[in-house]
Amino acid sequence: xxxxQELNLPADIRYSxxxxxxxxxxxxxxxxxxxxxxxxxxxxxxxxxxxVGDTLGAGDEFGTLESVKAVSELYLxxxxxxxxxxxxxxxxxxxxxxxxxxxxxxxxxxxxSGDIDxxxxxxxxxxxxxxx
Amino acid sequence: xxxxxxxxxxxxxxxxNGANMAAFGAYDMPLWYxxxxxxxxxxxxxxxxLFDTSHMAVxxxxxxxxxxxLQKCFSKDLECCIGLKKNPLGPGRSVYGLFxxxxxxxxxxxxxxxxxxxxxxxxxxxxxxxxxxxxLEQHKSALDADIVDYTDRLGKVDIQGPLAAKILxxxxxxxxxxxxxxxxxxxxxxxxxxxxxxxxxxxDGTPILLSRTGYTGEFGFEIFVTADKVESVWTQxxxxxxxxxxxxxxxxxxxxxxxxxVLPLSHxxxxxxxxxxxxxxxxxxxxxxxxxxxxxxxxxDALAALEPDTYTLPFAGFDPRKMVVSENAYVADEEGNRxxxxxxxxxxxxxGRVGDTIISIASxxxxxxxxxxxxxxxGFIRVERRLDPGTIVVLSDxxxxxxxxxxxxxxxxxxxxxxxxxxx
Numbered sequence: 001x002x003x004x005q006e007l008n009l010p011a012d013i014r015y016s017x018x019x020x021x022x023x024x025x026x027x028x029x030x031x032x033x034x035x036x037x038x039x040x041x042x043x044x045x046x047x048x049x050x051x052v053g054d055t056l057g058a059g060d061e062f063g064t065l066e067s068v069k070a071v072s073e074l075y076l077x078x079x080x081x082x083x084x085x086x087x088x089x090x091x092x093x094x095x096x097x098x099x100x101x102x103x104x105x106x107x108x109x110x111x112x113s114g115d116i117d118x119x120x121x122x123x124x125x126x127x128x129x130x131x132x
Numbered sequence: 133x134x135x136x137x138x139x140x141x142x143x144x145x146x147x148x149n150g151a152n153m154a155a156f157g158a159y160d161m162p163l164w165y166x167x168x169x170x171x172x173x174x175x176x177x178x179x180x181x182l183f184d185t186s187h188m189a190v191x192x193x194x195x196x197x198x199x200x201x202l203q204k205c206f207s208k209d210l211e212c213c214i215g216l217k218k219n220p221l222g223p224g225r226s227v228y229g230l231f232x233x234x235x236x237x238x239x240x241x242x243x244x245x246x247x248x249x250x251x252x253x254x255x256x257x258x259x260x261x262x263x264x265x266x267x268l269e270q271h272k273s274a275l276d277a278d279i280v281d282y283t284d285r286l287g288k289v290d291i292q293g294p295l296a297a298k299i300l301x302x303x304x305x306x307x308x309x310x311x312x313x314x315x316x317x318x319x320x321x322x323x324x325x326x327x328x329x330x331x332x333x334x335x336d337g338t339p340i341l342l343s344r345t346g347y348t349g350e351f352g353f354e355i356f357v358t359a360d361k362v363e364s365v366w367t368q369x370x371x372x373x374x375x376x377x378x379x380x381x382x383x384x385x386x387x388x389x390x391x392x393x394v395l396p397l398s399h400x401x402x403x404x405x406x407x408x409x410x411x412x413x414x415x416x417x418x419x420x421x422x423x424x425x426x427x428x429x430x431x432x433d434a435l436a437a438l439e440p441d442t443y444t445l446p447f448a449g450f451d452p453r454k455m456v457v458s459e460n461a462y463v464a465d466e467e468g469n470r471x472x473x474x475x476x477x478x479x480x481x482x483x484g485r486v487g488d489t490i491i492s493i494a495s496x497x498x499x500x501x502x503x504x505x506x507x508x509x510x511g512f513i514r515v516e517r518r519l520d521p522g523t524i525v526v527l528s529d530x531x532x533x534x535x536x537x538x539x540x541x542x543x544x545x546x547x548x549x550x551x552x553x554x555x556x
Contacts, residue, residue: 001150001151002150039152042152042169043169045452045479045481045507064532068168068384069169069384071456091506094170
């Protein structure tokens with residue numbers, strides 16, 4: 001496994017306790033999983049995506065990732081309406097392993113764009129990882 | 133109270149080389165290295181992979197009563213088990229079978245190799261050296277049989293894949309002599325000096341026991357050496373294999389390769405229930421038309437006339453989706469009626485479906501030119517009635533559902549039995 005100092009954790013995005021990331025782009029937010037999560041899961045072989053148009057609350061399950069190691073639920077870091085899913089992942093789930101930040105999973109229109117500030121910044125997420 | 137976590141002599145190497153480690157039995161073992169389990173699985177199909185399997189245990193038995201003791205305790209009839217002609221096991225040959233209890237339940241599966249006239253080597257699973265040695269002691273009565281449990285005193289490195297012989301050749305002294313007539317399920321040499329048989333040595337002089345066996349379904353070898361030599365053997369092989377794309381492989385790839393090859397994992401696919409109604413009847417002695425075995429052995433009476441009450445069946449899915457085996461997991465028919473349990477569910481990364489046929493990246497017939505498999509889930513279920521191949525069943529964890537097909541076989545075009553002469 002990667003050492004903590006080897007992890008790619010961009011400073012311009014936010015992180016959740018469940019190892020998802022969220023990035024504000026205009027008035028929508030892209031969501032994916034962190035480098036730590038993809039490294040721990042190993043090769044991702046299948047991504048189950050939600051339907052565009054679903055509205056979910058913070059902490060709701062929005063899909064599953066199936067890796068060589070486990071089947072993992074994905075939880076929405078902040079509430080909102082799903083406006084896009086990364087359908088490239090259906091045929092190429094390995095994009096998440098190759099680039100967990102380019103390999104976004106869903107895009108949401110947040111109920112409140114201020115919610116993203118409640119998530120962990122890079123430093124706080126690093127602290128969380130050190131404690132795990 | 134926490135159980136002691138054991139390590140193999142390669143543990144530090146695994147950690148230093150970025151392996152994702154996890155507990156397997158009592159041992160902290162690599163699941164995969166930075167290349168990932170999928171790349172490792174594919175390497176074994178396309179080229180070769182190197183596995184640290186030093187967690188497995190070796191028990192040796194020596195003495196004039198050894199064969200009689202094994203005939204009593206081991207499920208295969210050593211007098212008629214080799215080749216189509218059912219020849220007796222002799223020096224340099226190996227056979228797969230089981231140690232059963234009196235109820236016909238599996239204590240462990242094993243490969244028994246006859247090394248010399250009076251010396252046999254038994255390879256069992258992690259943590260099973262002491263129980264199998266004790267089982268043999270318990271049944272040896274007055275027989276002359278010296279039983280030694282080598283747990284953690286030996287290491288084992290498996291080189292598996294179609295290029296395994298080409299790589300091994302580069303580190304062996306006199307490889308032509310070693311490889312001459314070296315058939316599947318044979319062994320040569322010993323991991324220490326032994327006058328009775330020709331030694332097999334690496335170019336640096338390390339004596340090894342070389343076995344043409346494995347747990348991937350692919351062509352390859354298992355190499356047994358004393359624990360102090362494991363890291364040197366490992367690094368010599370990796371260096372010799374670099375130009376052949378040899379990579380280290382973890383237990384995740386080992387599990388997906390063996391599932392696709394329809395090989396059972398002891399204590400998961402076979403275990404403390406009667407050994408019957410499964411795809412591995414070849415692990416028992418031959419039977420006559422009435423079901424009677426060719427020899428008497430512990431467990432034979434219980435199995436001879438047994439009508440199975442469960443059936444263990446291989447399956448393959450239609451995409452890479454798989455089900456994590458847990459207490460909540462079960463298998464049902466298409467109408468939702470519960471049929472039984474999931475024993476193993478892995479993803480064979482080297483295969484895909486072309487119409488109704490499963491094709492491997494190693495296939496030559498029927499493989500489309502642009503074939504890039506996404507992998508198929510596969511493994512074993514244990515259900516209350518026999519299901520024909522082609523039957524569709526549904527795996528569930530109580531939440532997700534995956535349709536899979538009952539199969540006779542899973543990954544086609546495996547290389548394990550290919551003649552060695554074709555592989556160098």
